[in-house]
Amino acid sequence: MHGRVTTATPRANRTREDTGFDAAAFGRTIWQVGQAVLVFAVLGFLIWRGAQSMDYSWQWYRVEPFFFREIDGEIIWGPLVRGLMETLRLAGIAGVIAILIGFVAAFARLSDSIAGRIVSKVYLEAIRNTPLLVQLFLFYFVLAPIFGIDRFWAGVLCLAFFEGSFAAEIIRGGITAVDKGQYEGADAIGLTAVDKYRFIIVPQSLPLILPPLTGLLISLIKHSAIVSVIAVSELTTAGLNLIADTFMAFEVWFLVAGIYLSVTITLSILVSMFEHSLNKGKR
Amino acid sequence: MLDASVRPLVEITGMCKWYGQFSALHDINMTVNEGEKVVVCGPSGSGKSTMIRCINQLEAHQKGTIMVDGIEVTPDMRNIAEIRREVGMVFQSFNLFPHMTILDNLILGPMRNRGVSKKDATDLAMHYLERVHIAQQAGKYPPQLSGGQQQRVAIARSLCMKPKLMLFDEPTSALDPEMIAGVLDVMIELAEEGMTMICVTHEMGFARKVADRVVFMDEGEIIEVAGPEEFFGNPQSDRAQLFLSQLLGH
Numbered sequence A: 001m002h003g004r005v006t007t008a009t010p011r012a013n014r015t016r017e018d019t020g021f022d023a024a025a026f027g028r029t030i031w032q033v034g035q036a037v038l039v040f041a042v043l044g045f046l047i048w049r050g051a052q053s054m055d056y057s058w059q060w061y062r063v064e065p066f067f068f069r070e071i072d073g074e075i076i077w078g079p080l081v082r083g084l085m086e087t088l089r090l091a092g093i094a095g096v097i098a099i100l101i102g103f104v105a106a107f108a109r110l111s112d113s114i115a116g117r118i119v120s121k122v123y124l125e126a127i128r129n130t131p132l133l134v135q136l137f138l139f140y141f142v143l144a145p146i147f148g149i150d151r152f153w154a155g156v157l158c159l160a161f162f163e164g165s166f167a168a169e170i171i172r173g174g175i176t177a178v179d180k181g182q183y184e185g186a187d188a189i190g191l192t193a194v195d196k197y198r199f200i201i202v203p204q205s206l207p208l209i210l211p212p213l214t215g216l217l218i219s220l221i222k223h224s225a226i227v228s229v230i231a232v233s234e235l236t237t238a239g240l241n242l243i244a245d246t247f248m249a250f251e252v253w254f255l256v257a258g259i260y261l262s263v264t265i266t267l268s269i270l271v272s273m274f275e276h277s278l279n280k281g282k283r
Numbered sequence B: 001m002l003d004a005s006v007r008p009l010v011e012i013t014g015m016c017k018w019y020g021q022f023s024a025l026h027d028i029n030m031t032v033n034e035g036e037k038v039v040v041c042g043p044s045g046s047g048k049s050t051m052i053r054c055i056n057q058l059e060a061h062q063k064g065t066i067m068v069d070g071i072e073v074t075p076d077m078r079n080i081a082e083i084r085r086e087v088g089m090v091f092q093s094f095n096l097f098p099h100m101t102i103l104d105n106l107i108l109g110p111m112r113n114r115g116v117s118k119k120d121a122t123d124l125a126m127h128y129l130e131r132v133h134i135a136q137q138a139g140k141y142p143p144q145l146s147g148g149q150q151q152r153v154a155i156a157r158s159l160c161m162k163p164k165l166m167l168f169d170e171p172t173s174a175l176d177p178e179m180i181a182g183v184l185d186v187m188i189e190l191a192e193e194g195m196t197m198i199c200v201t202h203e204m205g206f207a208r209k210v211a212d213r214v215v216f217m218d219e220g221e222i223i224e225v226a227g228p229e230e231f232f233g234n235p236q237s238d239r240a241q242l243f244l245s246q247l248l249g250h
Ligand SMILES: Nc1ncnc2c1ncn2[C@@H]1O[C@H](COP(=O)(O)OP(=O)(O)OP(=O)(O)O)[C@@H](O)[C@H]1O
Pocket: B019, B022, B024, B042, B043, B044, B045, B046, B047, B048, B049, B050, B051
């Protein structure tokens, strides 16, 4: 081979050969799908058999009014739809407050202020190391009467402080991930601390912060179910009330779970589409 | 020597710095007059970066005084903002803001720290971009530029603050060889225009051409100060001789 010189084949001429139908790969895909179908079929069968042995009488035909009724050509939303709206309102408000708390706690933690660091550390540890349910009772039975807030806002604030502690760690992680040189570059042109974060550090940490933060907001929708124990009229409470009225526990819990699932999955898909377009914009 | 126009811009007296118990700088004394160019060299870890970073307080010193243009450098925030308005700094790794265009990188400091209008800041930025031969790239983002171009942008960004003093910390040592000359040319032009400069660099050609003095550091101390010809031709201390022989060795 010594002394041999070749010229590269132009890329355009190096066409990939069509290998035809890949029967083996197709077979594998079919087998994977088959496995999934099998698992769900077995699960469904077990539930159906279990319910039968309990003499449970399924009454799926009665569930439509849970969603809406039509009276004189007018649509009246049923308890599940109204519950879902309340859940979204609750989670939306709590989410906004949680992000604000997260930023404040993250910056307090990163600051030079000893008081700020201690307060945010105590807040994080307290939230992390007590059960959410106990926090909720504390907000509802202790703080709500003291500050004169209603059950809805007690629920919102409890969820906001709970998720805020996780948001704080996400935000802090994003901010500390920015290269040290960026701080020095900002310092060297004499930016104030506020300008440094506003123009240099936060914009660069947002791509790191946003994906886990939207994940957090989606899980906030699930966590919001807990406020049903203080009877805030959201989706889970609506489910509980329906069961008390109709005794259709199985149908109602399947429906409630299905609604949570479809909302969170839809949001996840929207978020990943958004992220995808963000990444595209970068190139 | 008794020239009335010679005015000290930087005066460092008895400055010491520790990282914990580790003495990074010991008893640093140095005066840089207006218009003077000083090259700082020495082995890795000798404290060159630390010394010039104390001048604009990217690092705080614990003992001694640093005066910049008659202002004493202290860790007080207001004082630091004032110092940083007068002192530009260029880093080995450029430290441009990658999420902003070149132009936005340049106008941010003047607009936020000097209260210049956007229009004036843009004019200023374009002027300096032309001077570093990179005006066509104003709308691009830093990662789209070569290392040499990024470093020239970083120099222009510092100049937009109209500094009285420029600090350079090994501005060419992260660059591919073919990029170095372009950056050094810009620095030489700057020196010829009378800018006061303190450069940490091992570029001997540059030092010979522009330096009034070479400061040699080792183990956190200034060991030797001499003119470039003297220093490179006939170093006095053993450590400087060893350092130069190693520098020339490869
Ligand atoms: N943040 C820090 N914490 C602890 N020690 C440090 C820190 N920064 C620097 N040092 C130490 O201080 C000494 C001087 O470091 P400095 O970066 O000033 O050296 P240098 O002369 O610039 O070296 P180089 O040529 O490698 O850049 C080194 O021993 C280094 O390990």
